[in-house]
Amino acid sequence: ISRRNFLKHTSLFASGAAGSAVAVSAINLSAKTQSDQYHYHLTVKAAKANIVGGHITDILSYNGHVFAPIIRAKQGVPVRIDVTNELDEPTTVHWHGLRIPVNMDGVPGTGQVPIAPGDTFTYYFTPPDAGTMWYHTHENSVDQMGRGLVGLMLVDEAEPLKNAENEVVEFDHDIPVMLKNWHLNKDGSYYKISMKRYAARQGTPGLIYTANGQTDFEYDVKAGQTVRLRMVNTSNTQMYRLNVDKPELFKHHPLKIDVLDANPLDYDLAFKDFALGAGMRIDILFVVPDSAGQTLTFLDQHKPMFKLNILANESEKRASSLPVIPKNPVIVGDLDKAEKIEIVLEWAAADDKNGDPLFWNLNTQQGFAPASCKTPNQIADFKLGNSYLVDIRNNTQYPHPIHFHGHTFKVLSYANKDIQPYLADTVMLEKNEAAQILIYADNPGMWMFHCHVIEHMAMGLVGLVKVS
Ligand code: C2O
Numbered sequence: 001i002s003r004r005n006f007l008k009h010t011s012l013f014a015s016g017a018a019g020s021a022v023a024v025s026a027i028n029l030s031a032k033t034q035s036d037q038y039h040y041h042l043t044v045k046a047a048k049a050n051i052v053g054g055h056i057t058d059i060l061s062y063n064g065h066v067f068a069p070i071i072r073a074k075q076g077v078p079v080r081i082d083v084t085n086e087l088d089e090p091t092t093v094h095w096h097g098l099r100i101p102v103n104m105d106g107v108p109g110t111g112q113v114p115i116a117p118g119d120t121f122t123y124y125f126t127p128p129d130a131g132t133m134w135y136h137t138h139e140n141s142v143d144q145m146g147r148g149l150v151g152l153m154l155v156d157e158a159e160p161l162k163n164a165e166n167e168v169v170e171f172d173h174d175i176p177v178m179l180k181n182w183h184l185n186k187d188g189s190y191y192k193i194s195m196k197r198y199a200a201r202q203g204t205p206g207l208i209y210t211a212n213g214q215t216d217f218e219y220d221v222k223a224g225q226t227v228r229l230r231m232v233n234t235s236n237t238q239m240y241r242l243n244v245d246k247p248e249l250f251k252h253h254p255l256k257i258d259v260l261d262a263n264p265l266d267y268d269l270a271f272k273d274f275a276l277g278a279g280m281r282i283d284i285l286f287v288v289p290d291s292a293g294q295t296l297t298f299l300d301q302h303k304p305m306f307k308l309n310i311l312a313n314e315s316e317k318r319a320s321s322l323p324v325i326p327k328n329p330v331i332v333g334d335l336d337k338a339e340k341i342e343i344v345l346e347w348a349a350a351d352d353k354n355g356d357p358l359f360w361n362l363n364t365q366q367g368f369a370p371a372s373c374k375t376p377n378q379i380a381d382f383k384l385g386n387s388y389l390v391d392i393r394n395n396t397q398y399p400h401p402i403h404f405h406g407h408t409f410k411v412l413s414y415a416n417k418d419i420q421p422y423l424a425d426t427v428m429l430e431k432n433e434a435a436q437i438l439i440y441a442d443n444p445g446m447w448m449f450h451c452h453v454i455e456h457m458a459m460g461l462v463g464l465v466k467v468s
Pocket residue numbers: 094096136138279403405448450452
C-alpha cells in the first residue's frame with residue numbers, strides 16, 4: 001500500500017483489542033480488525049486540526065482527530081464502545097443506521113441521559129445488519145456536529161463475501177470516505193454554523209469540503225483491482241449531487257450505486273447526479289478500469305471532493321468478478337395489512353418560547369413541545385409487530401432527507417414516481433415531492449423521526465414515534 005493510502009494526519013486507530021487503544025502513525029483505511037474483541041474507547045474532546053492548508057481550526061473531536069476513528073464492528077458480534085466526555089457540555093453518541101435497543105441509540109431524553117462532562121458511558125450492542133454506518137452526537141447537534149463530532153462505523157458481514165459463482169473473494173480495496181463540509185473561512189476560522197436566512201431555506205452551507213478530514217484526500221488503486229467505495233454524508237446540511245469526472249472510463253460497466261444506506265439494491269441505479277442527502281450512505285463496487293495514469297475525481301456536481309489515482313498493474317491478473325453484498329435480515333412490513341399514516345412537512349415561521357426560530361413544521365405542529373424546547377412531540381403511536389404505510393409529503397421548496405431511528409424501512413415510491421422498492425433508513429424528498437415508506441415496527445421504544453439537515457431538525461422538522 002502506498003503512502004497515500006494512509007491519511008496524512010496522525011491519527012489514533014481505535015483498537016479492536018480489549019481494554020487498549022493502539023496509537024499508530026496513521027489510519028490504514030483498508031485495515032480489518034484482527035481480533036474478535038470489538039472494544040473501543042472514544043474520548044470526546046476539544047482539539048486543534050489543520051483542515052484549511054496551514055491554518056489551525058478548533059474542533060470537537062473523537063480522540064483528538066478531525067477524522068474520527070473508524071469503528072469497525074461485525075454483524076452479529078457484540079461491540080462495546082466506552083465514551084468519555086471531556087467537553088464542558090453534555091454529549092451523546094448516536095449510531096446511525098443501526099437497529100439496536102433504544103437505550104443504546106444515543107438520543108437524549110428518550111433513550112439515555114446525556115453523558116455529563118467528565119463522565120463515561122458504555123455503549124454495548126450487537127449490530128444485526130452489516131454495511132456502511134456512521135456515528136454522531138445527538139446533543140446540541142448543529143454546533144457539535146458542525147464542529148466535528150461525526151465518524152464512520154463499518155459493520156463487516158457475518159460471513160466472508162462471495163462472488164456470483166459462490167467463491168469466497170475479497171475486495172482489493174475497501175475505501176470509506178467520510179464527506180463533510182465545514183463552516184470555515186479560508187483562514188480556518190468559523191463563520192456562523194447556522195444563519196437564519198439559510199436555516200429557513202436549504203440549511204447553512206459549509207464552504208470547505210473535506211473527505212476523511214482532508215480537503216485533498218486521494219487514494220491509489222491499480223488497474224484491474226476490485227474496489228468497494230463507500231461514501232457517507234456526515235455534513236450538517238449539504239446535499240451532494242454525486243458524479244465522477246470520467247464516466248467514459250467505465251463504458252463497459254457503467255458505475256452504479258450498489259448499496260444504499262447499507263442495503264444492497266435490486267436494480268441498476270446509475271451513479272450520476274445522485275442526491276446524497278445528509279445522513280445517507282452509498283457503496284459503489286467496481287473493477288478499476290485499465291487506464292493507468294488516469295485520475296478519477298469524485299464530484300459534488302462539478303466541485304471536486306476526492307480522487308482515486310489509477311496506477312499501472314504489473315500483474316497480468318485482472319479481477320473477473322466482484323463480491324456480492326448480502327442482504328441484511330430486515331423484516332419488511334405487510335403492505336396489505338399496513339395502517340396508513342400521513343406526515344406533512346411544511347414551512348412556517350414561528351418562534352419558540354425563548355424567541356428562537358422554528359421555521360419548520362411536521363404535521364402542523366412544531367416538532368418541539370412549547371413547554372420544553374428539548375423534547376420533540378410525539379407524532380405517531382405504532383404497535384409492535386404491525387406494519388405502517390407512511391405517506392410523507394414535502395410541501396416546501398427545499399430538500400429534506402428524512403431519517404427514522406431504530407428501523408430499516410422499505411421505500412415504495414419517491415420523487416413522485418414509482419420505483420423499484422428498496423430498503424433504507426433515510427429517504428430524500430426534494431421540493432414538493434412525496435415518498436411512501438413501509439415500516440415494520442419491530443423495535444420497541446420512542447424513536448426519532450427527523451430531517452437530517454440538522455438545522456431543520458433543530459428548528460422543528462422532528463417528531464417522536466412510539467413503538468410498543
Ligand atoms: Cu443520524 Cu437522529 O440521526
